[in-house]
Amino acid sequence: MKMRRSSKVKALSLQLVLIVPFVLQIFGAVGLVSYLSFRNGQKAVNDLAAQLMERSSGKVNQHLDSYLSVPHKVAQINADAIRMGLLDTRDRQTVGKYFWHQMQAYDVSYIGIGLTTGEGVGAARYDGKTVTMDDWDARPRNNWISYALNDQGDRTRVLETLDWSNFEQPWYTGPVKAGKPVWSPIFVVNYPNQVYIATSAGRPIYDANKQLLGMVSIDVSLLKLSDFLRSLAISRSGQVFILERDGTLIANSGQAQPFSLVKSEIKRLEAINSPDPVVQQVAQQVQQRFNGFQNIAGSQELRLKLEGEPYYVHVTPWRDEYGLDWLVVMSVPENSFMAQINTNTRTTIWLCFGALAVASVMGIITSRWIIRPILRLNRASEAMASGNLNQAVEQNGIEEFNILATSFNHMARQLRESFTALEQSNEELEDRVEQRTLELKNALGELQRTQAQVVQSEKMSSLGQLVAGIAHEINNPVNFIHGNLSHVQAYTQDLLEFMQLYQQQYPNPSPEIQATAEEIDLEFLQADLPKMLSSMRVGTDRIRQIVLSLRNFSRMDESEIKPVDIHEGLDSTLMILQHRLKAYPERPEIEVIKEYSSLPHVECYAGQLNQVFMNILTNAIDAMEESNASKSFQKLQVNPNRITIRTSIVSDQWVQIAIADNGPGIPDLIQQRVFDPFFTTKSVGKGTGMGMSISYQIITEKHHGKLECLSTVGQGTEFLIRIPICQQRQSVALVGGRQEKG
Structure with missing residues (x-):
């Protein structure tokens, strides 16, 4: 008799049937309440964000109103004093001391006058701390003199002289052309150890007969606006920045400055080119949204995405009666406002998991009471499936x-x-x-x-x-x-x-x-x-030597460490660079002095080590050629360019190669970054900034050695290369050192 096979049906566990309904009910109820709470909280946060950004923007506008009204008030005071005869513009020393006293009372960077006679005087705080006095007359040359002052405002010594004409200054020509008080365009000056970015409030001054005497000029530092914006502390990831209508940055709350300094030349940055990624991306999207900053007429509330993260953005125009027309932009990531809601959401999720655990425990207790006999049968079946066939199930009352x-x-x-x-x-x-x-x-x-x-x-x-x-x-x-x-x-x-x-x-x-x-x-x-x-x-001999040098220099196919003659690699590199070392019409030959010691063969990657020699020697030649541009041929003959190469054994286990030149040297700030990737002082197209970084990796990582740069400005530069004679011994020493530390 054949038994009919029952069709195989996918069945559910009895425990699941008992547990899942409890879990779904509790999880669904908690999840729905959490979702509604999250939505309501998000709406409340949106309203709060708009109010907070509106208040913060109001603080910025209020500060601008207060900070930028002072220069014109001081200019009005000085113009009235001159008009009423309280200040005699012919007595520049007394007028200058009066301006010095005003500098103690007002938060401005410069107070001065320029007369129609070409004379003038002013008190300045260019470095933001020390007040100096500028005095000039109508002489054609060296007419402008800067004086140091004592604590009484008296002139003590001359700091600087130069040629000066107030008729060429925007703070003078602007009010003359406008016929009324106006702001000058923002200007930048690179003083020693201090960048000076300011705008000047210019105002015409008249005598009692309403004849034009000249202009009053009051400078206000715009870098202080960045300090104020940083003090707002709106959000750790938020940004507040001020820009002109043409998109040029005036101030920002981040650490990045609103200007760049390249070879002592200051350039103001456009907001879309700011090194701060938040400022840059917000400015780009706002400019695209309104097709230019000039088209923003009133306050705007925006929601933008920066690298996938949502941001609240508030744009407010700011203007004054003297011609300033700026934009105040505030951006805050949504996460700054949603942090508490996200915390509550996480708490709710944990509550859901807790409810799930409670429901699961209750279901397990119930299911065990029902299916305990079946579980015994299941354990016997599992034991048989595991290979233990000696199983028997006892009968009970069911x-x-x-x-x-x-x-x-x-x-x-x-x-x-x-x-x-x-x-x-x-x-x-x-x-x-x-x-x-x-x-x-x-x-x-x-x-x-x-x-x-x-x-x-x-x-x-x-x-x-x-x-x-x-x-x-x-x-x-x-x-x-x-x-x-x-x-x-x-x-x-x-x-x-x-x-x-x-x-x-x-x-x-x-x-x-x-x-x-x-x-x-x-x-x-x-x-x-x-x-x-x-x-x-002689020429064919030369070609054969060059070919031999090229073969010795390359060795790029050698992927294993081999004992190599270091002097052979140095000589091959010098042979390849011979065309740059030889004499030219504009300079004598670069002299190469070899002070080779007796060295054993050194275990190294020959091709990579030659690459280091090539990078150092090429940089030395480039530096000397750049310095030679300002020297005559006769001067170079008296003190010719020189490269000295010394080799020696250090501590019986190391080889040291010193490559020195008598070039211009490297300043300390540049010397600290000489091994940084992509750092270069060469002009665009003449260097990638990777040569010395790669050389440092080759010496320190590939050869377990050291590469140092020693330089004195005006005397030259020396690179010290130190590598172990035996790489295997050095590797064992490094491993042993790590084990001892561990």
Whole structure:
């Protein structure tokens, strides 16, 4: 009798059936409440963000109103004092001291006057701390004098003189052209140790007869606006910045300055080019949104995304009656406002997990009480599945379970009998599988060895072809020419001797022969031809040396550390750079002094070490050539350029190579960054800034050595390379040091 097989149906665990409803109900209720709470909180945060940014923007506008109203008030006071005769503009010393007293009372950077006579006086605080006095007259040259002052405002000594004309200054020409008080364009000056960025409030001054006497000028430092913006502390990741309508930055709350300093030249930055990524991206998106900053008429509330993170952005125009028209932009990441809501959300999620755990525990307790007999049957089944066939299930008072237990015990007996027969067959199969597995392992190992040999052979074949190509294309023709030159010299000497013998035997040649001899200048040809052949021989010797140097220098195909003659690498590098060391019409030859000590062969990557020599020597030549541009040929002959290379053994285990030059030297600030990636003082297109960084990695990481830069401005630069003679010994020492530290 055949029993019909029941169709296989995917069933659920009884524990799941009991637990899941509890979990879903609790999880769904908590999740819905959390979602509604999050949405309401987010709406409240949006309203709060708008109010906060509006208040902060109001603070900035209020500060601008207060800070930038002072210059025009001071200008009005001074203009009235001059008009009423309280200040005599002819007495510049008294007027200057009056301005000094005003500098103690007002937060401005400069107070001065420029008269129609070309004279003027002013008190200045260019460095933000010390007040100095500027005084000038109408002389054509050296008419402007800057004085240091004591604590009473009296002039003590001259600081600086230069040519000056107030008729060329924007603070003077602007009010004259406008006929009223106006602001000058923002200007920048690079004073020693201080960058001065300011705008000047200019105001015409008149006498009692309403005749123009000149202009009052009050400067206000715009760098202080950045200090104020930083003090707002709106958000750690937020930014507040002020810009002109053309997009030029005036101030910002970040650490980046609103200007760049390149070779002592100050350039104001546009907001879209700011080094601060938040300022840059906000400015770019606002400019694109309104098709230019000039088109922003009123306050704007924006939501922008910067690198995928949402930001609140508030843009407010600020203007005054004297011509300033700026934009105040405030940006705050949404995360700054959503932090508390996100914290509550995380708390809610943990509550959901807690409710899930409670529901799961209750379901487990209930299910165990119901399915304990089934679990015993399940454990017996699992034990049989694990290979323990000696299992039997005891019967209890549940009728359905007794039927199931009887069937299970019967099945277990049949399985034990079948398993005994299967074990015998399995032993035979295991022997066969083990044998085939061993064969496959051997075949795989052989395949891997063959593959490695093929790859290595391919590498060596490629390198061999490259070297063979160079030897065939360069060495063979040069050697052919060099070898045949001796024969050519011998043949030429025989021909010349034959010619001399012919001239002795026939001193009176025919007119035609005589004319041809004069045409080709036979005497000069006889004298010059041996010299030319000798020069050709010297040239071929030179080419052979260069080719040999190139082969010694490259060694880029050598991926393993090998003992190498350091002096050979240095000489090869110098040979390659010979075209830059030789004399030129504008300078003598760069002298190379070799102070080589007796060195053993050093274990190193020869090609990479030669690359370090090349980088250091090339930089030395570049620095000396740049310094030579301002020197005459005669001056260079008296003190010629010089490169000194010294080698020595240090502590019996290290080799030191010192490469020094007598060039201009490297300033301390640049010297601290000389090994930084992408740092270069060369102009665009002449250097990538990676040469010395790569050299530092080659010495310190590849060779476990040291690379130092010692330099004095005006005296020269010296690079010290120190590498171990034996790399294996150094590696063992490093590993031992790490183990001791561990």
